[in-house]
Amino acid sequence: MAVKDYLRQRFFPQIWCAGCGHGIVMGGMIRAIEQLGLDKNEVVLVSGIGCSSRVAGYLDFHTMHTLHGRALAFASGVKLGRPHLKVIAPMGDGDALAIGGNHLIHAARRNIDVTAIIMNNSIYGMTGGQTSPLTPFTKRGTTAVFGTIDHCFDIAQLAKGAGASFVARTTTYHAKEMIKMIHDAINHKGFSLVEVMSQCPTYYGRKNDLGAAVDMMKGFRDGTVRKGSKKLEEHPEFVERGVLVNEARPEYVSSYMDLIEKLRGERENLEQGAASR
Amino acid sequence: MKTNIKFIQGNEVFAKAALYAGVQFYAGYPITPSTEIAEILSEVLPKRGGKFIQMEDEIASICAIIGASLTGLKAMTATSGPGFSLMQEAIGYAVMTEVPLVVVNVQRGGPSTGMPTSVAQGDVMQARWGTQGDHSIITLTASNLREAFNMTVEAFNLAETFRTPVILLFDEVLAHMREKIIIPGPGEIEVVKRLRTSVPKGTNYHPYLTREDGRLPMSDFGGVHRYNVTGLVHDMWGFPSTDPKVAYDLLHHLVDKLENHAELLARYKKYYTEDAEILLVSYGSSTRSALHMIEARRKRGLKIGLLELQTLWPFPRQTVRRECDGRSHVLVVEMNMGQICQEVKKAVSEPDKVFLANRIDGIFISPVDILRALNMIQGKGV
Numbered sequence: 073m074a075v076k077d078y079l080r081q082r083f084f085p086q087i088w089c090a091g092c093g094h095g096i097v098m099g100g101m102i103r104a105i106e107q108l109g110l111d112k113n114e115v116v117l118v119s120g121i122g123c124s125s126r127v128a129g130y131l132d133f134h135t136m137h138t139l140h141g142r143a144l145a146f147a148s149g150v151k152l153g154r155p156h157l158k159v160i161a162p163m164g165d166g167d168a169l170a171i172g173g174n175h176l177i178h179a180a181r182r183n184i185d186v187t188a189i190i191m192n193n194s195i196y197g198m199t200g201g202q203t204s205p206l207t208p209f210t211k212r213g214t215t216a217v218f219g220t221i222d223h224c225f226d227i228a229q230l231a232k233g234a235g236a237s238f239v240a241r242t243t244t245y246h247a248k249e250m251i252k253m254i255h256d257a258i259n260h261k262g263f264s265l266v267e268v269m270s271q272c273p274t275y276y277g278r279k280n281d282l283g284a285a286v287d288m289m290k291g292f293r294d295g296t297v298r299k300g301s302k303k304l305e306e307h308p309e310f311v312e313r314g315v316l317v318n319e320a321r322p323e324y325v326s327s328y329m330d331l332i333e334k335l336r337g338e339r340e341n342l343e344q345g346a347a348s349r
Numbered sequence: 350m351k352t353n354i355k356f357i358q359g360n361e362v363f364a365k366a367a368l369y370a371g372v373q374f375y376a377g378y379p380i381t382p383s384t385e386i387a388e389i390l391s392e393v394l395p396k397r398g399g400k401f402i403q404m405e406d407e408i409a410s411i412c413a414i415i416g417a418s419l420t421g422l423k424a425m426t427a428t429s430g431p432g433f434s435l436m437q438e439a440i441g442y443a444v445m446t447e448v449p450l451v452v453v454n455v456q457r458g459g460p461s462t463g464m465p466t467s468v469a470q471g472d473v474m475q476a477r478w479g480t481q482g483d484h485s486i487i488t489l490t491a492s493n494l495r496e497a498f499n500m501t502v503e504a505f506n507l508a509e510t511f512r513t514p515v516i517l518l519f520d521e522v523l524a525h526m527r528e529k530i531i532i533p534g535p536g537e538i539e540v541v542k543r544l545r546t547s548v549p550k551g552t553n554y555h556p557y558l559t560r561e562d563g564r565l566p567m568s569d570f571g572g573v574h575r576y577n578v579t580g581l582v583h584d585m586w587g588f589p590s591t592d593p594k595v596a597y598d599l600l601h602h603l604v605d606k607l608e609n610h611a612e613l614l615a616r617y618k619k620y621y622t623e624d625a626e627i628l629l630v631s632y633g634s635s636t637r638s639a640l641h642m643i644e645a646r647r648k649r650g651l652k653i654g655l656l657e658l659q660t661l662w663p664f665p666r667q668t669v670r671r672e673c674d675g676r677s678h679v680l681v682v683e684m685n686m687g688q689i690c691q692e693v694k695k696a697v698s699e700p701d702k703v704f705l706a707n708r709i710d711g712i713f714i715s716p717v718d719i720l721r722a723l724n725m726i727q728g729k730g731v
């Protein structure tokens with residue numbers, strides 16, 4: 073299928089600013105899903121609120137645009153309700169880590185088979201450039217014009233600590249790598265998280281004199297290194313890209329289906345979700 | 350048929366009734382005095398192929414049941430005041446996206462942590478107006494466990510029929526008391542199934558296009574129709590819209606679909622109202638004391654009756670007006686500072702004749718409390 077076959081044409085033009093990184097992430101998601109050969113009816117996108125959350129509406133899957141921060145809680149209900157579905161949650165950094173931080177760590181802890189794709193642009197874009205829990209120390213936003221004195225999360229380390237069984241990090245500059253990571257994350261059985269460092273030239277770029285979108289992407293190229301590379305040893309201050317966690321652990325919904333099977337002496341029809349229907 | 354007589358606790362009755370109504374998915378977070386509902390369903394649901402999940406908080410709980418309901422499962426959660434407060438934003442989302450679900454709120458003393466193990470009925474207005482913006486919602490209650498069973502089944506039925514969240518506003522006394530009840534056999538009470546679209550695969554399905562009879566057939570998430578669900582103002586496709594006409598029509602649809610059926614949705618009971626000069630109006634567990642007091646007074650020749658409301662929202666204005674008008678006094682009995690009393694005053698022709706008998710100190714209102722209030726309004730002193 074062509075990329076446009078996954079788009080809801082009547083939803084366009086989209087709302088993103090010129091140069092915004094979210095379109096690149098959306099493109100990466102489409103290509104990963106295409107490579108996986110998933111039927112459109114098998115895929116559910118559950119998003120929260122913010123610039124990144126608009127991904128859900130633009131794509132021709134089962135889509136839910138929910139509440140700020142709550143995407144993973146809704147997604148958990150969908151996944152447990154119909155276990156055969158591929159449930160993907162496109163989120164922003166404020167969405168996933170501030171208001172939604174609790175749901176993120178608990179989805180990771182449960183190891184529920186949902187894929188979180190966090191577009192990290194270090195800022196609240198939709199509300200106009202306020203600092204987020206991913207704004208690095210001393211960087212500026214409209215609520216920290218003198219530079220923030222808050223410290224930021226390391227999403228990957230947080231997810232790993234909370235129990236996510238697949239964690240990867242990349243950037244919008246590394247589009248091919250991103251497609252592969254999203255592909256593998258969706259394929260992974262358990263909670264998977266892909267952090268994609270994405271540019272918001274309109275607010276984060278402007279507030280912090282980072283130049284245009286292209287300059288910001290060059291910054292991703294020059295400020296990150298592949299996991300295990302020599303360069304990382306020499307420059308530990310660089311951000312590490314790659315699949316940082318990938319392990320097999322019991323997945324929540326499978327464990328629940330096992331429990332049902334044990335109690336009832338029969339395997340549930342996954343398609344149906346519940347025998348009593 | 351084998352009679353199924355049980356002497357059981359309120360929370361167990363709510364759980365059994367939910368199962369009778371076909372609940373398939375429960376998500377919740379522990380909170381007194383509703384926790385037993387979760388405990389029971391965590392054990393029973395998987396045995397029936399249903400799903401139970403203990404979430405990280407009440408916000409996550411209600412979000413999860415909205416997601417599950419969209420996949421086609423009958424879903425519910427249960428909580429109490431503080432948890433109910435946390436759920437309000439998502440209740441609004443369910444109203445806006447027209448997702449059927451049931452929320453049990455076993456009320457306790459508030460505000461805030463209040464009195465976790467004491468009885469109160471202070472969440473009546475929160476059930477109505479807890480989430481922001483103009484909207485309507487169904488709220489049901491009951492005063493004994495047999496009726497609580499019926500109302501719970503009714504809640505699921507109305508949620509499906511009207512595609513709306515339904516609140517079951519019970520209270521600590523009802524949840525923790527034990528009463529003998531006969532569990533109805535299959536088929537004895539009607540159970541409404543989800544209305545699914547008959548639009549075939551490959552044909553355009555409009556998730557928010559109202560049918561001629563006012564109903565909106567659903568399509569399960571993960572089924573053959575892909576559509577968008579959003580809390581934004583949306584058109585019949587479920588796509589966001591800023592068109593003023595779309596916004597106007599949607600708001601009216603959400604409110605009118607329930608408010609225009611307020612009398613159809615009105616569930617109530619009348620006791621000794623025929624010749625009553627004085628009418629008590631009550632609901633939930635406080636009805637029990639009201640009825641007790643009336644029966645004692647009747648023996649002394651006092652012409653007094655009772656209207657028990659089982660539907661609180663949409664408020665059954667016409668019923669209340671019809672039943673209250675022409676009485677010498679109307680006394681509203683409730684365990685809050687007059688939340689339903691104010692509604693009764695708004696509904697009747699002579700609001701000056703409407704008085705309040707209440708308790709707000711965590712002590713269950715007694716027949717003596719009600720009698721005292723009655724004596725006072727009749728000028729007989731306390």
Ligand code: SF4
Pocket residue numbers: 087088089091092093094123124193197198271272273274275
């Ligand atoms: S504000 Fe920033 S994040 Fe939002 S669309 Fe514009 S560039 Fe993208």
